[in-house]
Amino acid sequence: MNYINVFTVIPAYNAVTTIAETLKSLQSQTYTNWEAIVVNDGSTDETEAIALQFASEDSRIRVISQPNQGVCAARNTGIGLANCDWLLFLDADDWLAPQYMEKMTNAIAADSTLDVVHCGWSRVAPNGTLVADKFGSDSTDLFPILSQQCPFAVHACIVRKQLVDAVGGFDTSLITCEEWDLWQRIARTGARFGAVKEVMAFYRMRPGSLSRDGNQFFADAMRVLTQGYYPDPRVPKPLPQYAQGQPQETLPRARLHLSSWLAGLFLGQGEDARHLLKLLGDDCDPGLNPYWVADNIFESALLLNCQLPSAWIAIWPGIAETIKNFLLALEERSQAAGLARRTSNILERMVLQHAQITEPITIGITHAVNLELTELIENISLPESVERLYCVVQMAGCELGRLELPVCDGLVTSWVIKDAIASQFAWSILGRFFQQTIYSPSEQNSHDQIGWTTFLQQLWGLPDWTGDRFYDADFAAVAAARTQAKSGSLVVEISEELTDIEVTLPELEVIFTVGGVALGVITIPVKNNLVTAQTLRVALTTFGGFELCCACVREGLIGQSLNNPTPLRCRLAEAARSKSQLPQWFAAPGFGALIENQLVSDKTLVLSCRQDFHGSPQRRAIMPKANALELLQMAQVTGEGVIQMPISGQIPERIIYAPEALSFSSGHPIISTIVPTTDIQTNYQYGREHFETLFSKQPDPWKYTSPYEQTKYEQTLSLLPSKRISRALELACAEGHFTVQLAPCVDSLIAADISQIAIERTAQRCSHLKNISYQQLDLTKDVLPQNLELIVCSEVLYYIGGLEQLKAVADKFVDALQPGGYLLMAHAHQIIDEPDKPGFDWGLSFGAKAISDTFNSIASLRLVKEIRTPFYRVQLFQRQPRFNFLWYRQNPKIVTLTQQPTALPTEVESSARWNGVKASENIEVRSVTTKRLPILMYHRIAPTGSKKMEGYRVTPEAFEQQLRYLRDAGFYSVAWEQWHWAMATRQPLPGQAIAITFDDGYLDFYEYAWPLLKKYGFTATVFLVAEYVGNYNIWDKAYEEELPLLGWREIRQLQDEGVVFGSHSATHKPLTSLSPTEIVDEAARSRILLTRGLRMPVNLFAYPYGDSDPVVEHLIGACGYKFGLSCRSGLSQLIDKPLALPRIEVMGSDSLQEFVAKLSA
Secondary structure (H helix, E strand, O other): OOOOOEEEEEEEOOOOOOHHHHHHHHHOOOOOOEEEEEEEEOOOOOHHHHHHHHHHHOOOEEEEEEOOOOHHHHHHHHHHHOOOOEEEEOOOOOEEOOOHHHHHHHHHHHOOOOOEEEEEEEEEOOOOOEEEEEOOOOOOOOHHHHOOOOOOOHHHEEEEHHHHHHOOOOOOOOOOOHHHHHHHHHHHOOOOEEEEEEEEEEEEOOOOOOOOOHHHHHHHHHHHHHHOOOOOOOOOOOOHHHOOOOOHHHHHHHHHHHHHHHHHHHHOOOOOOHHHHHOOOOOOOOOOOHHHHHHHHHHHOOOOOOOOHHHHHHHHHHHHHHHHHHHHHHHHHHOOOOHHHHHHHHHHHHHHHOOOOOOOEEEOOEEEEEEEOOOOOOOEEOOOOOOEEEEEEEEOOEEEEEEEEEOEOOEEOHHHHHHHHHHHHHHHHHHHHHHHHOOOHHHOOOHHHHHHHHHHHHHHOOOOOOHHHHHOOOOOOOOOOEEEOOOOEEEEEOOOOOOEEEOOOOEEEEEEEEOOEEEEEEEEEOEOOEEOHHHHHHHHHHHHHHHHHHHHHHHHOOOOOOOOOOOHHHHHHHHHHHOOOOOOOOOOOOOOOOOOHHHOOOOEEEEEOOOOOOOOOOOOEEEOHHHHHHHHHHHHHHOOEEEEOOOOOOOOOEEEEOOOOOOEEOOEEOOOOOOOHHHOOOOOOOOHHHHHHHHHHOOOOOOOOOHHHHHHHHHHHHOOOOOOEEEEEEEOOOOOOOHHHHHHHEEEEEEEEOOHHHHHHHHHHOOOOOOEEEEEOOOOOOOOOOOEEEEEEEOOHHHOOOHHHHHHHHHHHHHHEEEEEEEEEEEEOEOOOOOOOOEEOOOOOOOHHHHHHHHHOOOOEEEEEEEEOOOEEEEEEEEOOOOOOOHHHOOOEEEEOOOOOOOOOHHHHOOEEOOOOOHHHOOOOOOOEEOEEOEEEEOEEOOOOOOOOHHHEEOHHHHHHHHHHHHHOOEEEOOHHHHHHHHHHOOOEEOEEEEEEEEEOEOHHHHHHHHHHHHOOOOOEEEEOHHHOOOEOHHHHHHOOOOEEOOHHHHHHHHHOOOEEEEOOOOOOOHHHOOHHHHHHHHHHHHHHHHHHHOOOOOEEEOHHHOOOHHHHHHHHHOOOOEEEEEEEOOEEOOOOHHHEEEEEOOOOOOHHHHHHHHOO
16 A cells, blocks of 8 residues: 555535535545545535534544635635645535545556646536546646646646645636646646546536636636747746747647637527637638537537537537537638538537437438338438438347438439448348348357358358368369350359359459349469369359458348348349349340349439459449539540440439449450469468468468477466466467367366457367357457456467557456456567577567567566477466565566477478577568558648748658658558558558658649659659649638649659659548539549549549548549548558548658657557
């Protein structure tokens, strides 16, 4: 136990109904070294009497009374009487969790350099409902945050008394925001803050409690905020870097941001808040973030009436117009393009996300519906004023999730809705269907473990096959009938029986359909004039991937009852038969219908953009008919498919975008050839895709039964704690070779693996053991089972990424263990850790030593036992027990074996380095791959420019320094086609890839950036605003700096030299502020202009202002773009949506150290 004393100051004014609960929460503390003083601030009720009663029964509580002077004066009185080193300010209507004092003082005891410790806090509605949990930042320096906002409630932190005294206590000239002002002054001194990530402080909401005078609250808040950007004479010894406050050029953004939160207090009451903006003087910020504004209004509008977020759906109609007027005024004041419409769209989504939608409802321009996918999905017709459809998707009454779609010409068709549902919820839908029709009672909760194999069994009509057979082209399947493919191409419906196909050509092109709808085209090499049915099945299964599941769900399950026992394969066959034949110009011979007949007439324009088989981000869409001319022109300019065109002179009644439709060229289908996986020489990502593929290709891929592995198993078991384990978790159980040996040693075992194939094999191997449950689990993403006595985790942690991910996983392990619980691990030594010692060269980022060091660095873990051999180590850790004070003093027992106890298996012997590696080999020894792609975003490279835009301008000197680092670190420029393939196949790229992008297309790219890029061997992608090529940046007029843009002469020269160009829209408008018609207009016109100018189709799109959402992304994809680049910060991952890729923005203020840090953020 620590011996830190905390003095609690409780100002009280007419708190008769709450003070008893406040004081009881103090008396209930598990930590008892505290004192408290109640400062009765002139109460006229029984507050003083109640407090005196508590004081008479508890000597730690004192009471003092004074005339009413306000909360600041009352707190200052208490501070003056405090005789402890630490202070807590607790209002008489709030309360604390019982472990508050204990955990807060423990944090101080663990780090004596802390000056302030804060915890999570929650608002509590009058009915006792917790409204929202709030947490402050983990940073130890909070002045940058406290200069903009107050991140925690006054009683959510304890602070050193000497610091409070040093800055003068509470400022009695403030009526509100006094605690924010105090924390800001303390932070300016350089005080170190610590965080306890647990909600332990509770703030009682009362109607009107935040401010009975909203204008006073606004004035005080703006005063405190503004003070953070100027010197503060009340702080005698500020940290030098904060003596002048934050940079004053950033103050307008902070003031506008805060004004939107304060305005929400008025807006929630239906009151006009525009008068607040008049108090901001000349403040403007063209970059004001609409998400910030929406978040602020969404939260604060509910506070004065103590309402929960679910109340928004009811209050919206009464305050929508008032919100609209304020947002329009804020847009005008800030000069942020499209701010009102962008913010309103976000607010509408937030309202619906927190609503229970049982009946159709329209909020603004968004219409929300509840879709039951086991019933007929019908077209949804809506008023022309509605532009967005928000769908709550349910299956048999259980919500699966929510999706958004554009509304064009008042219609969203079932053809589009079903495709969107399938693309987002296919796996869950399939699981529910199998639970209803196939899974036994014991399998009901095992879909993640057995679902993929079950799906393939049902799809191919082979219920007795194991999962690996569907990927084994050499498996001797049952003899099939023979057919001939004389033309070298064939259409195969997946629900029909496969045949052996005789082919006289070296390749067979197979177009395959699911339920009569085309899914893709593959090219299969022909051996001995024959493609066997099994070869075909393996190819379709492998290349179909998850899109195969989506198509089967869309064509066979959506819109049909769960009670229908018809198997999936039969449903698909029926779907194929039921589709009527369309005219020859619409489908290849033998194809079924691609689009419901009722959508197609002689006035329908049908477009297609055939993509690679592995899929594209583009989904089905109905496009605005007002865009017919642009869309038709775009298809003609890019050479993409026009499947049907209305009779000349007729205006289309409907425009359909069908990405699965095959267009014709000279009477022949355009076939997309896919390279077989055996020809791809890239490493896999070490995620689920990698391990599923590994296990699907062969059983026992690591030779678990070898003497080497068995010895390791025996050593691992020898380190088990002596006490019987009740509840254990084995991570990365693989095929259960160790599981079957571990299970008898524990009462209950959870066997988990990232691969469902592995789980199935483990369950089969351990079927005689009844104390094992099975779980498909990704230890980097999923929540671990809790309250475990033992975790066993071997040979897996070096596959999870970098050391940052390792530390995060280590923390998860500790949290999952009960106090006193054990962690048992075995991992191989890697030469990357200790190049001069024996180890394996597996091309990994770290090995057993780094893993050991990471877990040893956790204060609540200690190493108990270890067996160390030249090539691996087995370790037993223990989490700190609750009441064992000698725990830290116990030394680990380490057994070191200088000789390897068993010979290395031949499979790994070639990668073993008995004598380490030479220094010259050190850097080259491991294979580097790119699983997360840094996509850098620049705007300008120029030596000079205006102060207002300097954040978007990097000097040539800084840019050259960055490029030199990238070159020396081994980075290379990747082509977008390469990253598309990596994402489609979930395979990382070789080496350290990077993409460098420039938005807007400034002329200084030609003058300064490109010569440096060439010098250092990099290329770049420049996103052009199509209608302003050769002009200037008119969209930045608020920044008052007119800058020339690239013209076609420079663009074509750059293109010839290897620069790639993409679209930044036609006119640089924020797309979420536009209607669907306007969005398509911006995308299509831009694509037309750039394709003509560049003489090649443009497939890349960077959203102006990084502004996108699901509706925008859907329409951009339907305009033929493959990639959409946002301004969302982060590295692009293999699992990202191609139309919503993040980027890393490089700012003019970034130092080289900050630049390097961003590359791995």
